[in-house]
Amino acid sequence: MKQNPDPSHSSFRDPNGYVFLKEGIIYRSVHERYQPHYDKLMKSGLYDELVKEKWLIPHREAEFDTTECPETYRILQPVPIPFISYPYEWCFSQLKDAALLTLNIQKTAMKYQMGLKDASGFNIQWKEGKPVFIDTLSFEIYQEGEPWVAYRQFCEHFLAPLALMCHTDVRLGLLLKDHIDGIPLDLARKLLPSRTKRSPSLLLHIHLHAKSILKNQTTTKAKPSGKRFSKTSLKGLIDNLESCVKNMRLKDDSSNWVNYYEETILGKEYLEHKQQLVKDFISELHPLLTWDLGANTGVFSRMLPEKTMVISFDHDAGVVEKNYLTSREKGEKNILPLLLDLTNPSSAVGWNNKERFSIFGRTTPDLVMALALVHHLCISNNIPLAKLAAFFKELGPWLLIEFVPKEDPKIQELLKFREDIFHDYHQETFEESFGQWFTIVKKSSIQDSGRSLYLMQKIG
Amino acid sequence: MLQVILYVDPGSGSFLFQLLIGGFLAVVFFFKLAKNRIVHFFKKLFSKKNNNNEAES
Structure with missing residues (x-):
């Protein structure tokens, strides 16, 4: 050798x-x-x-x-x-x-x-x-x-x-x-x-x-x-x-997000239908590595088959803690909860900026999941939809993404004390922006909400 | 023994500190082991007694 x-x-x-x-x-x-x-x-x-x-x-x-x-x-x-x-x-x-x-x-x-x-x-x-x-x-x-x-x-x-x-x-x-x-x-x-x-x-x-x-x-x-x-x-x-x-x-007081699914999520019908859709959409994909971005406590990460390694990312230390403790208690072998702030992701650091890899310089995923995440990035962090689509196209070939419309109570909460400057934030602009880089393979509205779930495949 | 040197290994403070606390740590560890042994001895003794009582009844 x-x-x-x-x-x-x-x-x-x-x-x-x-x-x-x-x-x-x-x-x-x-x-x-x-x-x-x-x-x-x-x-x-x-x-x-x-x-x-x-x-x-x-x-x-x-x-x-x-x-x-x-x-x-x-x-x-x-x-x-x-x-x-x-x-x-x-x-x-x-x-x-x-x-x-x-x-x-x-x-x-x-x-x-x-x-x-x-x-x-x-x-x-x-x-x-x-x-x-x-x-x-x-x-x-x-x-x-x-x-x-x-x-x-x-x-x-x-x-x-x-x-x-x-x-x-x-x-x-x-x-x-x-x-x-x-x-x-x-x-x-x-x-x-x-x-x-x-x-x-x-x-x-x-x-x-x-x-x-x-x-x-x-x-x-x-x-x-x-x-x-x-x-x-x-x-x-x-x-x-x-x-x-x-x-x-x-x-035990480190997070507001720990009981998100139990306390603050929309209806039970919404959650059950979304879970069913996620299962249906990914049933034929067989990804080896999945990134679940904004995974919260990993409810949807756990819907992937055991053969899939799932990196369950969230920016909140409290939910990553809960996700890890659940994973440890259940003896799960395929879930790795990690802390990641998507608006300031782990960069390459150390000697010559090459000693430790940036998060995107490591193994790339086969599937990226971004459920109930887009509105946080667009509304809370002012990231335009076009920039978001260009970001996701760099990550992997498959994207499972949820669109949350402006009328959604969660967005209305975010806009309660601020001016709505998000004139381009609409479902049409979302599809147009992502359509530049992805083919929409499956699309469905989620019951008991105005939200939609998309399965997209990168073009080329 | 004190000696002035120009460059210091960054670990020297840690090294000297360990030498300083070594005796204390050894004593604490010795008593902890002794306590564990005593607790273990009595636990074993009582569990034996309980087993004997159960067998007799």
Whole structure:
């Protein structure tokens, strides 16, 4: 196998290896210098235990030509992840589960005299509804007496955002968008209410930890010789972090949208007819990947067949939380709830703006669902229908979309205290705008409302 | 031992902090384990007694 000379843009920090793409398949190259750690991971039983628990992504060792890949010890072909997502797109419980998985892996690794050398949130992805650790090269042989090298990273990637979401505001999880190396602890400390100092764990791992980091940036000390961090201390540290994460609970007042279907949706007849129409419209499509935009708690995402991977997007942290908890409770393998504000979607960030992909730079969907969404984008966010149609044509070949007319009570609510400047917002303009890029394959009005459902196929 | 160096590893504050709190964490962990063992012992003891009582009745 010839190595791809251009490693993936997000894999350059670890000199022990990198990820690359060849003929559509993702590989991980392992450098010779990582050999002792890799061998220990594979031969000690740690890899087998982690894979058996479904905590670590399994891989196979691919064949390669040593003359073409000098200094390469192994080339791994990991099992693919259906959709790449990032910590700033996860809800509170997703970040919490990812944190607990990282600690569980560290605890298991310690049984085999190994440990994690980094604890980045980007090392976790979602597969079959559960978090899975994807960085096989994060393991290193444990050095007796050394502190946990990933401690600060764990606090910045997991503990600080979780504490902020839990004790200040759930929307502060979005700080991870600007701080992809984790939320600096001094910033977290300033944003957390002072009552968090009464929690011994938060006092220790965030407030005092932040002070120590700041202090040692100005007064520099050499590594103290002879002072050791015992294995019991390490176990105590991991145990304390685990208890701290487990004890964090999100307040139950974070969203107006959580009970949307139960409390505020139009009639029951409308909902039932819409569900029937959605089922009929998509019955012959068989999409492998669907994006449900504005999915709320995922009622319609769950109407897709189990073979379809559904990314259930919403901009509201509360509904994504509820969607994820439902999915976790039911053990659903094909639903991935994610946070996404369509008016400011995840952009490409990090080094050279290429380290983390934009939402549209990842796997493209076969089907896009936009139910009861158009009016929010057009009326609440002033996006003209022509721009909306041009946006959807970039996403995928099939579009299931609902049009909500201006007379609809929900739009009337939106216009209650503002001037109606939306003179072009009509069903005719909607069909004309989307007709530029799509063929309307199916169309039906939805009972007990003036709304219509369309199935459209992209032209060409 | 104090020594002024020009460049600081960004993780040094974290490293030194762990050394500082290591003893405390070890003691907390030791007592937690001891408490768990005692609780487990009594739970086992009482469940045995209950089982014996049920068997006798």
